[in-house]
Amino acid sequence: MNDRDFLNDCLATEKYITNAYSIALNEASHEALYQDLLSIYTEAQNEQRQLYNLMFKKGWYKLEQEDQQKLQQKHQQFYNYTTTQFPYGGGQLQ
Template sequence: MNSGSNKIQNPETNVPKTPQMNERDFLNDQLATEKYMTASYSTALNEASNQALYQDLATIFKETQDCQRNLYNLMFQNGWYAVEQAQQQKVQQTYQQFNGYKSQLPYTVQ
């Protein structure tokens, strides 16, 4: 973690700074593609009316989501992807906000 900041990031693995795509560029492009694909498969799952098609899409979605997660982990390990650490107060406020929504549901979520 960088001192004085809320960023969580590993030391960055150096890659050539040239006009040609490097390993980081390729992984970043693939990660963006996998994120787009998981969003698209999610929509397809919501709209699938055939059970067999739904099951096939669910399997492909899970494989795509796992691939996306592996790419994210690889980029994070190489210091090419940083995340912001949430402040505890903000986490608590968001939890209370969504916890309050339970009372608006027609049944109680346990």
């Protein structure tokens, strides 16, 4: 296993872990347990971000730039949705 594969596996694991902790946080009814889970979640999320940054820096995690017109169209689509579907004057996504 090369470095790229190893880091990719670590990143996928951290994503899985943070997702699981996020669900646990939503279900925790005891405050002390919630705080412990939140602390662990935050640490795992920070590790995930560091792995992402390292892979991005090395060119192993690439993102494609989206066309500005497509971004505007999506923004308008979701803005229109929030103003018509959400109660209390939704449309705060400007």
